[in-house]
Amino acid sequence: MDQRTLTSRRRDKVWLDSQAGDIETFKVLVAQKTRREDWPLSAGVEKNVLLYDGSAVRDIARDPEARRELMAEWVEAFTTGPGVIVIKNAIADLSVVDRATEVFNAIVKAEKEGGKAAADHFAKPGANDRIWNSLQKHALADPDNFARYYASDAIAMASEAWLGRGYQMTAQMNRVNPGGKAQVPHRDYHLGFMSPEQMQAYPGHIHAVSPLLTLQGAVAHCDMPVESGPTLFLPYSQSFFEGYLAFGRPEFQAVFAESHVQLPLSKGDAVFFNPALMHGAGNNVSDDIWRMANLLQVSSAFGRAMESVDRDAMCKAVYPALLAARTSGALTAAEIENAIAATAEGYAFPTNLDSDPPVGGLAPKTQNTMMAEALEAGMEPEAFAALVETQAAKRRA
Numbered sequence: 001m002d003q004r005t006l007t008s009r010r011r012d013k014v015w016l017d018s019q020a021g022d023i024e025t026f027k028v029l030v031a032q033k034t035r036r037e038d039w040p041l042s043a044g045v046e047k048n049v050l051l052y053d054g055s056a057v058r059d060i061a062r063d064p065e066a067r068r069e070l071m072a073e074w075v076e077a078f079t080t081g082p083g084v085i086v087i088k089n090a091i092a093d094l095s096v097v098d099r100a101t102e103v104f105n106a107i108v109k110a111e112k113e114g115g116k117a118a119a120d121h122f123a124k125p126g127a128n129d130r131i132w133n134s135l136q137k138h139a140l141a142d143p144d145n146f147a148r149y150y151a152s153d154a155i156a157m158a159s160e161a162w163l164g165r166g167y168q169m170t171a172q173m174n175r176v177n178p179g180g181k182a183q184v185p186h187r188d189y190h191l192g193f194m195s196p197e198q199m200q201a202y203p204g205h206i207h208a209v210s211p212l213l214t215l216q217g218a219v220a221h222c223d224m225p226v227e228s229g230p231t232l233f234l235p236y237s238q239s240f241f242e243g244y245l246a247f248g249r250p251e252f253q254a255v256f257a258e259s260h261v262q263l264p265l266s267k268g269d270a271v272f273f274n275p276a277l278m279h280g281a282g283n284n285v286s287d288d289i290w291r292m293a294n295l296l297q298v299s300s301a302f303g304r305a306m307e308s309v310d311r312d313a314m315c316k317a318v319y320p321a322l323l324a325a326r327t328s329g330a331l332t333a334a335e336i337e338n339a340i341a342a343t344a345e346g347y348a349f350p351t352n353l354d355s356d357p358p359v360g361g362l363a364p365k366t367q368n369t370m371m372a373e374a375l376e377a378g379m380e381p382e383a384f385a386a387l388v389e390t391q392a393a394k395r396r397a
Helices: 003-014 023-030 054-061 064-079 094-113 134-141 143-149 153-163 204-213 250-259 311-328 333-343 367-377 381-395
Strands: 044-046 049-053 084-088 128-131 168-176 214-220 270-273 291-299
Touching: 003 204, 023 250, 049 054, 054 064, 054 084, 054 153, 064 084, 064 153, 064 270, 084 153, 094 128, 094 134, 094 143, 094 168, 094 291, 134 143, 134 168, 153 214, 153 270, 153 291, 311 333, 311 367, 311 381, 333 367, 367 381
Parallel strands: 049 084
Antiparallel strands: 044 049, 084 270, 128 168, 168 291, 214 270, 214 291
16 A cells, blocks of 8 residues: 555545445444343333333432443443433422423523523524523522432433533423424534534544533423424434434435434433434424423533633733734734634533524634634724623623
């Protein structure tokens, strides 16, 4: 093998392009069947999805060894298995769920009256009602109910199984109202919130790591028959390496449309799945079911830097130097870009999605982009400093 061939192969392996992923390989992958005998701790299999009994989960939670065995089974389900599990009766006391529903309804009403209407990342505006950061809002509105709700062994064990100790819980309430339309099938946060162009800037091993950084879940706040549009899943699709780039293409969307599964849920059930699993909320074709779920997005403790850094202060301090270097030609455009990367926040999250909503895509504008645009426009340092303060205020919860 000559040197050019070797370097080209390495490049293509590390830097995926927009057409990465073979559709025939994908079809074979998602044609797999879930066999009950391979999952001895499950309560059964329905439509290729593993079911677990919440009462059994709570009993197992009291035995440290049995607890680890169940969590190990869930890890394998998320990785090489169907990628999704349903825990029936995950929250045993339905009065806790009902009270949380009352809290969420009150928050939605108050936010609408205040002129705030939250939108969904993957659905058309107006298709549903959403509460960003329902975790914090729930805790502040009714601390006792919050504590009882998140005391759930099912929520804690699923989170710990996939992410280990120190996981970070976030939540967003989503209510799909009668007539609400389906989401576009997708993968989820992190790479799933990027455009194909943005995804291609990340090397292949990051495409493999992204699903390990978060766990997706949802708690049903009402009975969800199929006509109310519970989430559609494509079991085993999480194992398709090129899926972040591929799943938006028509041929992959067509496979999803033909092969997805959809399970009815009961109030108090919980579903957890690998964020790389192709999924999307369904159409609510009912006349009278306001389908409410509390969406849980749990993150690894490892998704953070070792030191706390005041990037707002750094940006305000470094901006005048970069502006002068750009004006004088002391630094090239590429060198300025390198300096910005070491100075400004280059990622849009975490943020307050109520006050810092997505701009032209699925994510808000980053501090990095804001700084680059200000330099390009020749913004005065004082004006840029004010812009930094404004953005910082928007991001605070």
